[in-house]
Amino acid sequence: MFQVQQWLRPNIAALQAYSSARSEFSGQGQIFLDANENAFGSPLAQAFNRYPDPLQKALKAQLAQLKGVQTDQIFLGNGSDEAIDLLLRAGCTPGQDNIICLPPTYGMYKVQAQINGVEVINVALDGEFQPQVAEIIAAANAHTKILFLCSPNNPTGNCFHPEKIQTLLKALPQVLVVVDEAYIDYAQQASYLQQLDQYPNLLVLQTLSKAWGLAALRLGMAFAQAELIAVLNKIKYPYNINAATHALVLQALQNGSQWVADKVAQTLAQRAILAECLAQLPFVEKVYPSDANFLLVKTTDAPGLYRYLLNQGVVVRNRDQEPGCKGCLRITIGQESEDEALIQILQGANW
Ligand SMILES: *Cc1c(COP(=O)(O)O)cnc(C)c1O
Numbered sequence: 001m002f003q004v005q006q007w008l009r010p011n012i013a014a015l016q017a018y019s020s021a022r023s024e025f026s027g028q029g030q031i032f033l034d035a036n037e038n039a040f041g042s043p044l045a046q047a048f049n050r051y052p053d054p055l056q057k058a059l060k061a062q063l064a065q066l067k068g069v070q071t072d073q074i075f076l077g078n079g080s081d082e083a084i085d086l087l088l089r090a091g092c093t094p095g096q097d098n099i100i101c102l103p104p105t106y107g108m109y110k111v112q113a114q115i116n117g118v119e120v121i122n123v124a125l126d127g128e129f130q131p132q133v134a135e136i137i138a139a140a141n142a143h144t145k146i147l148f149l150c151s152p153n154n155p156t157g158n159c160f161h162p163e164k165i166q167t168l169l170k171a172l173p174q175v176l177v178v179v180d181e182a183y184i185d186y187a188q189q190a191s192y193l194q195q196l197d198q199y200p201n202l203l204v205l206q207t208l209s210k211a212w213g214l215a216a217l218r219l220g221m222a223f224a225q226a227e228l229i230a231v232l233n234k235i236k237y238p239y240n241i242n243a244a245t246h247a248l249v250l251q252a253l254q255n256g257s258q259w260v261a262d263k264v265a266q267t268l269a270q271r272a273i274l275a276e277c278l279a280q281l282p283f284v285e286k287v288y289p290s291d292a293n294f295l296l297v298k299t300t301d302a303p304g305l306y307r308y309l310l311n312q313g314v315v316v317r318n319r320d321q322e323p324g325c326k327g328c329l330r331i332t333i334g335q336e337s338e339d340e341a342l343i344q345i346l347q348g349a350n351w
Contacts, residue, residue, distance in 0.1 A: 001173055001200065002173055002174060002176070002200040002201035004225070004227040004228050004231065006174075007091055007145065007174070007176060008090055008091060008231060009089075009090065009091060009092065009093050009097075010093075012089070012090050012091075012231065012234075012235060015234060015235065017234040017235070018238060020035075020051070020054055020238040020239070021034040021035035021036075021051070022034070022035060022051050022053070022054060022238075023054050023055070023238065032050070035050075035051055037049050037050055037051060048243055048244065050243070051239055052239055052241060052242060052243040052246055053246070054238045054239055054240075055233065056076050056241050056246060057071070058246070058250060059076060059241070059246055059249060059250055059253075060074045060076065062250060062253045062254065063076075063221065063253065066253060066257075067193055067206075067221075067223070068193065068194065069193060069196065069223055070226065072226040072229060072230070073196060073223050073224060073225065073226055073229055074221060074222075074223055074229065075221070075222040075223075075224075075229045075232040075233060075236075076219060076220070076221060076240075076241050077219075077220045077221075077222065077232075077236070077240060077241075078218045078219075078220070078240050078241065079207065079209065079218045079219070079220040080180070080182060080205045080206070080207045080209075080220030080221070080222070081108055081112070081220065082220060082236070082240065083205055083220050083221075083222040083232065084108055084109060084112050084178075084205070085112050085115075085116070086232050086235055086236060087146060087176065087178065087203070087222075087232070088112055088113055088116045088118055088146070089116060089235060090231050090232065090235060091145040091146060091176060092113070092116060092118040092145045092146070094116060094117030094118060095117055096143055097118060097119070097143045097144070097145045098118060098119035098120065098121050098141070098143050098144050098145070099113050099118060099119075099120055099121070099144070099145060099146040099147070099148065100120075100121045100122075100123060100136060100139060100140060100144060100146070100147045100148070100175075101113075101120055101121070101122055101123075101148050102122075102123055102124065102125050102131055102136070102148070102149065102150075102153075103122050103124055103125070103322065103323045103324075104124075104125065104129075104153075104155055104156060104319065104322035104323050104324055104325050105125075105148070105150045105153055105154065105155075105156075106148075106150050106153075106154045106180060106182075109148040118145075119143075121139050121140075121144070123135050123136045123139050124323050124324065125153070125156070125324065127324075128158075129153060129156040129158050129288075129324070130158075130160060130161060130164060131149065131160055131164050131165075131168065133164050133167050133168060133171075136168060136172075137168070137171045137172065140172055140175060144172070144174075144175050145175065145176060146175065146176045146177075146178055147168060147172060147175050147176070147177050147178065148178050148180065149165060149168070149177060149178065149179050149180065150179075150180040150182075151165065151179060151180070151181065151187075151189075152181075152182075152183040152184070152186065152187050152290075152291040152292040154182065154183070154292070154294075154330075155294070155296055155317065155319045155322065155325065155328070155330040156288060156296050156325075157288055157289065157290035157291060157292045157294060157295065157296050158288070158289060158290070158291060159187055159188070159189045159291045162189065165177075165179065165192070169199045169201060169202055172201070173201055174201070175201060176201055176203055176228075177199070177201055177202055177203070178203045178204075178205060179192045179202065179203070179204050179205070180205040181204055181205060181206050182205065182206065182207045182209070182210055183210055183211075183291065183292035183293065184206060185210065185211030185212075185260065185264055186210075186211060186264055186267065186268065186290075186291060186292050186293050187291040187292070188291060189291065191204065191206075192204050193223055196223060196224060196225065200225050202224065203222055203223065203224040203228065204222070204223040204224070205220065205221070205222055205223075206220070206221045206223070207219070207220045207221065208220075208221075208249060208252070210293060211260050211263070211264055211293070212252065212256065212260055213259075213260075213263065214248075214249065214252060217244075217245045217248055217249060218245060219241065219245055219249050267293050267333050270333050270334070270335075270336060270339055271290060271293070271295065271333045273339065274295060274331070274333060274339045274342075274343070275287045275290070275295055277339075277343045278295065278297055278331075278343070278346070281346055281347070281349075282351065283299050283300045283301065283305065283349070283351035284297055284298070284299055285298045285299060285300065285327065286298040293332060293333050294330055294331060294332045294333060295330070295331050295333070296319065296325070296328055296329075296330055297328060297329050297330075297331055298325075298326075298327045298328050299327050299328070299329060299351075300327060300351060301327070301351060302318050302319070302320035302326075302327045302328055302329050303318060303320055304351070305329060305346075305349065305351065306318040306320075306329060308349055309342075309345065309346075312345045314341070314342055314345060316329050316330065316331045316332075317329065317330040317331075317332075
């Protein structure tokens with residue numbers, strides 16, 4: 001059984017959080033002379049002189065409704081990347097604990113672990129880009145704190161089989177299983193959000209950077225049992241979500257659901273067209289099935305095609321050096337005109 005207090009680094013379990021001026025106050029203030037803000041306003045049309053709500057209550061109330069979870073099961077970060085970093089710092093003692101990653105996958109898990117001096121155990125995905133469940137369970141040891149599962153996976157685009165994720169959640173009860181659902185809005189499969197109450201060792205990451213089209217505002221979400229979320233709130237920077245992001249995201253959540261649904265549908269339609277056009281090119285060996293807003297494409301010469309496209313002003317991602325991805329480019333689905341331009345340029349390539 002997953003016990004937050006046992007999972008935490010001892011210094012984090014013992015930590016007395018910083019108490020900011022605004023978090024110490026509760027009640028109905030009229031005159032705020034507690035936080036050394038500028039009482040005269042901002043040199044902008046809109047006033048940003050007051051510190052924002054450190055716990056983002058208004059935003060979380062909206063998100064709880066949208067996602068079907070409790071507000072105390074939500075952590076908001078400066079992108080999902082903040083949540084990844086905080087989880088490593090909360091759970092992993094440098095030089096002692098480890099995490100498990102399943103390459104090829106999102107690079108931030110490993111980089112953040114390395115920044116924090118935490119060992120990374122790699123267990124490669126199988127030929128179908130699925131987790132090797134028995135190997136992962138065998139690789140875990142008493143110092144394994146986090147298993148990162150990215151589903152739909154970046155850069156491969158596929159979802160992991162739900163039975164495999166379930167088996168891992170049950171077989172590794174002391175390990176925090178992070179399911180990164182950055183692309184879940186594009187996927188056929190259901191989110192793991194509704195399983196939070198069933199698995200105390202489950203944490204789900206989502207973001208507004210992809211289907212919600214708000215990458216520049218930097219809002220990532222972590223969902224887990226309330227006790228773990230409280231720890232993340234304790235160790236984050238007090239005012240990690242700025243007021244501009246808070247206000248704009250609130251507006252997007254109130255009015256944006258239909259926009260998101262429309263753009264997801266458009267993206268999926270474009271993805272089907274692009275996949276078909278790419279598959280017909282002589283130097284394309286395989287277009288992998290995708291549950292995300294990008295395609296992984298196996299070619300005869302990824303570095304060459306990458307440079308060729310760059311010369312034509314088209315930037316894609318070269319994933320040639322990732323394990324199991326020899327020859328692969330990762331191509332984000334663009335607008336219709338952008339995808340057409342890409343195909344036209346590729347048709348002109350002499351490969
Ligand atoms: C894009 C992406 C994210 C999003 O990160 P943000 O910091 O929220 O923008 C998270 N995980 C994966 C796998 C991604 O591809």
